[in-house]
Amino acid sequence: MTNPSPQLFKYGRWLFDIDGAMRLLEERPRAAEQTPVDDWSAAYHLSLLRPDYDGPPWCPVFGPDQSHFSAEHAMGTDLSQPVIIATLEFDSGPARLLIDGVHRMYRAMLEGRPTLPAHVLTVAETATIRVH
Secondary structure, three states, X not given: OXXXXXXXXXXXXXXXXXXXXXXXXXXXXXXXXXXEHHHHHHHOOHHHOOOOOOOOOEOOOOOOEHHHOOHHHHHOOOOOOOEEEEEEEEOOEEEEEEEEOHHHHHHHHHOOOOEEEEXXXXXXXXXXXXXX
16 A cells, blocks of 8 residues: 655745644644634635636635635535644744645635634744755
C-alpha cells in the first residue's frame, strides 16, 4: 500500500507541510484557541466559493484555487477539529496564515458560526514545517 500524497498548503512561493504540522501538534499538544470565522472568510474571499461561481479559477489574495474546492466536502467536515494557523515573521511583525481548514472555515461561514477552534503554531514551529 502506498502512502497518500502529502498534504501541502501553498502560499506564494512557500509550501507548508500540513502532515508535518499535525505531527508537531501531536508531539507538542496545546489547547485550541478560538479564531474568528468572519475575519478568515473575508481574508480568503470564501464568499466567492460557491457552486454557481463563474469567475477566475482562484480567489484574489489568499483564496484557494476553485478547482481544489468542494462545497460538498466542506459541508461534511468536522467543525470540532481545530484548524491550523501558521505564524510568520515579517519586518512589520508577526502575521498569521490559515494553512489547514479552509473547507471547515467555509462551512462555519455558511452556518454563521462566529469562531472555530484553532491550533496556532509559533514562528519557530512554522519554520520547521515550511518546505524549502
